[in-house]
Amino acid sequence: MKRISIIGTGYVGLVSGAGIADFGHQVTCVDILEEKIEKLKDGKIPIYEPGLKELIKRNVQSGRLKFSTKISKAIKNSEVIFIAVGTPEGKNGNADLSAIFSVAQTISENINGYKIICTKSTVPIGTGEKIFKQVSKQTNKPFGYCSNPEFLREGSAVKDFLWPDRVVLGASQKTDFEIMEDVYRPLYINETPIIHTSIETAEMIKYASNAFLAMKISYINEIANLCEEVNADVHSVARAMGLDGRISPKFLHAGPGFGGSCFPKDTKALATLAEEKGSTMHTLNGAMETNEQQKKRMVEKLKYLVGDSFKGKKIALLGLAFKPETDDIRESPAITMAHKILGEGGQISAYDPEANENFEKMFPDIIYCKSWKNAVLDSVGLVILTEWNEFRGIGPNQLKKLMKSLNVLDTRNILNMNDFLKAGFNFDNVGRKYKVAR
Numbered sequence: 001m002k003r004i005s006i007i008g009t010g011y012v013g014l015v016s017g018a019g020i021a022d023f024g025h026q027v028t029c030v031d032i033l034e035e036k037i038e039k040l041k042d043g044k045i046p047i048y049e050p051g052l053k054e055l056i057k058r059n060v061q062s063g064r065l066k067f068s069t070k071i072s073k074a075i076k077n078s079e080v081i082f083i084a085v086g087t088p089e090g091k092n093g094n095a096d097l098s099a100i101f102s103v104a105q106t107i108s109e110n111i112n113g114y115k116i117i118c119t120k121s122t123v124p125i126g127t128g129e130k131i132f133k134q135v136s137k138q139t140n141k142p143f144g145y146c147s148n149p150e151f152l153r154e155g156s157a158v159k160d161f162l163w164p165d166r167v168v169l170g171a172s173q174k175t176d177f178e179i180m181e182d183v184y185r186p187l188y189i190n191e192t193p194i195i196h197t198s199i200e201t202a203e204m205i206k207y208a209s210n211a212f213l214a215m216k217i218s219y220i221n222e223i224a225n226l227c228e229e230v231n232a233d234v235h236s237v238a239r240a241m242g243l244d245g246r247i248s249p250k251f252l253h254a255g256p257g258f259g260g261s262c263f264p265k266d267t268k269a270l271a272t273l274a275e276e277k278g279s280t281m282h283t284l285n286g287a288m289e290t291n292e293q294q295k296k297r298m299v300e301k302l303k304y305l306v307g308d309s310f311k312g313k314k315i316a317l318l319g320l321a322f323k324p325e326t327d328d329i330r331e332s333p334a335i336t337m338a339h340k341i342l343g344e345g346g347q348i349s350a351y352d353p354e355a356n357e358n359f360e361k362m363f364p365d366i367i368y369c370k371s372w373k374n375a376v377l378d379s380v381g382l383v384i385l386t387e388w389n390e391f392r393g394i395g396p397n398q399l400k401k402l403m404k405s406l407n408v409l410d411t412r413n414i415l416n417m418n419d420f421l422k423a424g425f426n427f428d429n430v431g432r433k434y435k436v437a438r
């Protein structure tokens with residue numbers, strides 16, 4: 001059993017903290033937001049993530065998981081300190097590392113014996129070395145450093161953390177690898193691949209993986225757009241491509257463009273770093289450009305369906321989170337859509353099973369509804385932006401009773417196109433031309 005602190009109790013820090021406690025360690029999750037920590041101490045979970053509530057409850061009850069705002073105390077009491085603070089987009093596309101270096105400073109002031117500083121946040125290649133140098137300047141106590149990037153996906157974060165495809169450990173000393181392997185001992189026993197690399201390689205693995213997935217999405221979106229022009233069906237194309245073992249079916253879903261707290265900022269940070277190093281990543285630059293265009297393309301599709309103008313029209317947005325099973329709206333395609341509709345004089349009624357509250361902080365003028373049926377009522381256009389399961393069953397007969405004009409844009413390709421076309425809807429989706437079945 002190790003004493004561990006996790007600094008930063010967000011989507012990654014909270015899931016990792018609860019997961020590591022579940023591995024049998026003594027974990028303190030720390031955050032600067034007192035309100036968040038108070039909520040957690042009261043048994044309330046500040047984010048929506050399937051299975052997280054139960055995982056936290058189990059580990060709090062066993063006494064292995066605690067929450068605190070006392071960062072210095074947590075550092076002094078820990079053998080391994082994970083940094084899991086945010087690294088949002090900063091100036092010129094670079095990652096903003098201010099929270100990382102601020103935490104590193106606090107760690108350096110509180111080192112009182114051998115500890116490992118382990119960065120879980122996604123940080124540009126070379127950051128680990130900077131942290132190491134910063135801390136070394138402040139203390140003469142020995143310490144270790146490890147880069148342990150996190151690959152969990154929001155929406156399935158608990159499962160991803162407890163049963164990962166691999167764990168990446170980047171360090172420079174044998175003892176540090178040994179200590180980190182102890183942290184992940186249950187996974188080691190499960191034969192989860194544990195990759196030992198240098199710090200820089202570990203940092204690169206994270207960016208290279210995210211950028212690759214983002215490129216895959218942009219690629220299938222471009223194929224989808226071309227499918228629309230040549231009467232091909234992107235569903236069948238993606239399915240058949242995905243059955244090729246070299247390609248895999250994952251991240252081959254055409255849609256409104258990627259969003260979320262990671263892909264947009266991580267692709268930019270990698271491309272910016274590549275530019276600074278004189279090693280331009282043309283494929284990645286193209287994928288980012290395609291993504292911006294794809295979000296705009298969805299707006300144009302909707303505008304066309306509702307008669308070339310949003311002015312005075314009520315549009316229903318179903319799905320605000322950047323993906324299902326999360327309440328996270330960061331960089332969600334719904335943001336581009338909402339900005340455009342409102343900016344051009346339209347009205348919006350919206351529904352998301354989990355993200356209404358977060359969206360309302362950004363767009364207070366939208367009417368937020370408690371069900372998709374309420375959102376759709378009297379609208380002249382409906383857009384599906386997130387593929388929540390409850391939207392999959394929406395059919396034309398239900399909508400006919402609720403909508404004022406029958407215009408539907410399904411940016412996630414989850415509705416039955418032919419049913420809608422046969423029922424007389426103005427219908428569009430991504431990468432499939434309208435064909436009424438005979």
Ligand code: NAD
Nearest residue numbers: 008009010011012031032084085086087099121122150154
């Ligand atoms: P988040 O914004 O949800 O959480 C960050 C937390 O850090 C917040 O609660 C914030 O209050 C806290 N914080 C900021 N400064 C602090 C400080 N000085 N001391 C203590 N706490 C502080 O962010 P997130 O989505 O959990 O992402 C964290 C990191 O993990 C990022 O680098 C991100 O790129 C990476 N990552 C995220 C995901 C994901 O799906 N969200 C997946 C893999 C990796």
